[in-house]
Amino acid sequence: MAPAPAPNSQLSRGIITTTDPALSTSDRYRLGTWPAQLHPELQEFLDYWLSKHGPQGQLPSRAQIDPSEIPTLLTGIALYDVERVNSALGYRFKYRLLGTRHSAVNQADFSGRYVEDVHYPDEAVPIVGAFSLVVERKLPHYWHRDRISRRDPSARVPYERIVVPLAADGVNVNMLFAHFVFHNTGDSWHWWREDKNG
Secondary structure, three states, rough: OOOOOOOOEEEEEEEEEEEEEEHHHOOOEEOOOOOOOOHHHHHHHHHHHOOOOOOOOOOOOHOOOOHHHOHHHHHEEEEEEEEEEEOOOOOEEEEEEOOOOHHHHHHOOOOEEHHHEEEEEEEEHHHHHHHHHHHHHHHOOEEEEEEEOOOOOOOOOEEEEEEEEOOOOOOOOOOOEEEEEOOOOOOOOOOOOOOOOO
16 A cells, blocks of 8 residues: 555645545545545545445456445446557556446446547647656545536536545556546536547
């Protein structure tokens, strides 16, 4: 298991690590700026992931995630494959599976596509940055953001998400597992790239 970060240390790309024990009773080492109380779905998701750790703190694997154990969370989940590459990014992240809530909000299916091919650069960079930290630090990351329509910047969909690492061998992260809560779905909005060259 990765060593715990120093309390309240500043990490790269402006993402904060907090070790405030008031933010957690089960695992106080987390990436991102966490609220004092999580949305109930996100708390259930985090608790489920924590329950799958090995006796020596080994990370859960994809094989340990049993959909029948989290039926109320399935619509909001996302799975990403982690690919290590020799580039400035260091990693690429491919959408492997998205729950039906994503289809309802996005009105598109991104399965099999890379994050940087779906998102415009101003959104892809912080996403890849956050995901890379999850891989490197082996810790969960939270954020609360707005998705903004490219057609109408006044159209916004606020959402919260937690992303956690999975490792087939318990150590080396090869997948990311996430849960999203969208606070509205918006109407006639569009935020993603039409094609990877767009």
